[in-house]
Amino acid sequence: MKARRGFSLIESVVAAGIVGILMLAVAGVLGLAARAMPTEDDVASRSARMSAVLSDLADDLASASSVVSVSATAISLRVPDRDGDDVPDTLAYQLSGGALTRRLNARTAGIALTGVESLTFTPAWVSVDRRSATAITTSAAQQLAAFSPTTSNTFRISSLNHIAQVVIPRLDEDVVSWTPTSVRVRMVVKGGLLTSTTCRIFDGDVTSGTMGSLLGTSTGVSLLSGSMAGWASFDFSGVGQIARQRPITIVLSSLALLSTSDVSCETSGVFDGFLAMAQSSNAGGNWTMFREGAMGFEVVGTLRRPGTSAATTSRLDALAVDLSIGGIGRVRRTIPVPGRPAME
Numbered sequence: 241m242k243a244r245r246g247f248s249l250i251e252s253v254v255a256a257g258i259v260g261i262l263m264l265a266v267a268g269v270l271g272l273a274a275r276a277m278p279t280e281d282d283v284a285s286r287s288a289r290m291s292a293v294l295s296d297l298a299d300d301l302a303s304a305s306s307v308v309s310v311s312a313t314a315i316s317l318r319v320p321d322r323d324g325d326d327v328p329d330t331l332a333y334q335l336s337g338g339a340l341t342r343r344l345n346a347r348t349a350g351i352a353l354t355g356v357e358s359l360t361f362t363p364a365w366v367s368v369d370r371r372s373a374t375a376i377t378t379s380a381a382q383q384l385a386a387f388s389p390t391t392s393n394t395f396r397i398s399s400l401n402h403i404a405q406v407v408i409p410r411l412d413e414d415v416v417s418w419t420p421t422s423v424r425v426r427m428v429v430k431g432g433l434l435t436s437t438t439c440r441i442f443d444g445d446v447t448s449g450t451m452g453s454l455l456g457t458s459t460g461v462s463l464l465s466g467s468m469a470g471w472a473s474f475d476f477s478g479v480g481q482i483a484r485q486r487p488i489t490i491v492l493s494s495l496a497l498l499s500t501s502d503v504s505c506e507t508s509g510v511f512d513g514f515l516a517m518a519q520s521s522n523a524g525g526n527w528t529m530f531r532e533g534a535m536g537f538e539v540v541g542t543l544r545r546p547g548t549s550a551a552t553t554s555r556l557d558a559l560a561v562d563l564s565i566g567g568i569g570r571v572r573r574t575i576p577v578p579g580r581p582a583m584e
Contacts, residue, residue, distance in 0.1 A: 286355055287568055293340065293353045294561065294573055300331055304581045307556050308332075312360050315559070318584065335359040355566040362560040366580065367552050374547035381421045384409040386538040387515055394428060394502035395535070397437070397494040400523050403503050404446045405490040405535050406516040417481035417544045420456070422473060423490055426504040426536025429468040434497035436460070439474035445487040447516040447529045455479050455488065471538070481544065490537065491524065505535040555580035 300317055305328065308316035314334035322329045322344055332343045333352070340356050343349035385407045395403050409418060423439055438459045443452035458474035482488060494501040505517065507530040517533030520526060556577045563571045 286353075286565060289353055290563070290565060290568065290571065293342075294575070296342075296352070297333060297559075297561070298575045301556075301559060301575055301577045301581075302579060304331075304556075304577075304579065306581045306584045307363075308584050310361060310363050310556075310583075312362075315361050315363075317581070353565075355568075357564040357566055358562075359564075360560075360562040362562070363556055364558040364560065364574075365554045365583075366557040368555050368580065369550060369552050371548045371550050374549050376416060376544050377547050379543040379545075381540050381542055384411070384418060384420075384539050384541050384543075387510070387534040387536060389426065389504045389506045389534070389536045391506055393505055393507065395505050395519060396500060396502050397492050398501070399493060399495050400521060402491055402493045402520045402524050403505065403535055404451075404492075404518040404520070404524075404527065405537055406445050406447055406487050406518075407490060407537075407539055408485060408487045409539065409541075411484050411543065412545070414545045415484045415543050416546065417483050418541050419479050419481055419544075420476055420488070420539055420541040421479075422475045422540045423458070424471045424473050424538040424540070425492060426470070427468070427472045428502040428504070429472075430500045430502075434495070435499045435501055436495040437472060437474075437501055438493050438495075440491045440493075441476065441479060442489040442491060443482075443486075444489060445516070446489040446491075446518050446527055447531055451489050455482075471536075490539075492535075493523070503535050505533065507533040510534045553582045555582050 300319060304317040304319050306318040308318055308330055310316070314332065316330060316332040318328050319331045320329075321327060322331070330345050332349075334341050334343070334349070335356060336349070338354065338356055339351045340353040340359060341349035342352040395401070397403055411418060420441060423441070425439065427437070429435055436459060438457065440457045441455045443455055444450040456476040456479040458476050460472060460474060492503060507517065510532045515532070515534040517530045517535060518527040519530070520528070557580055558574055558576050560574045561572070563573075565571065
């Protein structure tokens with residue numbers, strides 16, 4: 241029998257070299273795989289970073305004054321000044337190359353979170369009706385205050401005897417100011433040659449000692465007048481605007497020749513709150529107050545109030561964030577937005 245021939249030295253060396261190369265290759269692959277696998281420390285660190293980024297996003301959404309733009313992988317917000325120039329800034333979050341970036345204005349974006357495999361922003365909008373003030377509008381002339389006595393009480397007016405009526409019209413809260421255009425007074429005039437009645441409007445309240453500047457004067461003259469009982473009208477023009485809830489004082493006096501002029505009035509039992517009256521026998525030098533009194537009068541005037549316009553806007557109520565992060569998995573979070581910023 242022939243003896244078996246063994247491996248030569250050269251063959252053994254070549255075989256050993258091939259086996260060594262294969263082992264090195266396998267070891268390299270296993271090393272790369274091991275490095276690619278996240279460790280417990282990597283997962284914990286990435287999870288903590290993700291929570292911090294979502295918290296920062298929630299804070300930025302809460303402080304935003306408006307939404308500049310939003311898409312499935314990016315959102316841009318208008319936020320209060322962050323760089324010290326007293327100008328609102330633009331803050332943007334965006335998915336870029338497996339990372340979530342955060343950029344202020346036109347600066348270079350910083351990496352907020354790595355290992356992002358997918359990201360989806362889903363905004364939740366609500367419709368809000370808002371009213372805004374427009375230009376001031378002036379109403380047509382209308383009755384603003386009035387009182388009609390039920391008794392036959394009268395007060396005689398003359399060049400010395402004056403009667404004063406305090407008026408604070410009860411106006412709607414949206415009225416800015418008002419202007420008297422006419423005053424009607426319930427009077428009784430008895431025969432004579434000449435009757436000249438003057439109606440003056442003063443700023444302030446005579447019954448509290450705060451009667452101020454003269455706002456307007458209107459005079460009615462009657463020659464060869466006969467007897468008259470009813471409402472006498474006094475028209476005014478050029479009276480300035482009077483602030484809402486500010487009182488005025490209407491003062492009546494008369495110059496009569498062979499005639500008398502009486503004003504209907506009540507000096508008690510008037511409980512309307514905004515009516516008060518005063519009488520003077522020395523041309524306004526001193527006044528006798530009747531805080532519940534009123535003469536028969538009517539004030540007509542115009543009102544000024546701001547116009548309003550209504551508009552419906554869409555506002556960000558919440559932002560849903562759907563994240564997939566390597567080593568962590570899928571994370572879903574809905575962030576409420578308390579300030580509800582509008583889309584620019």
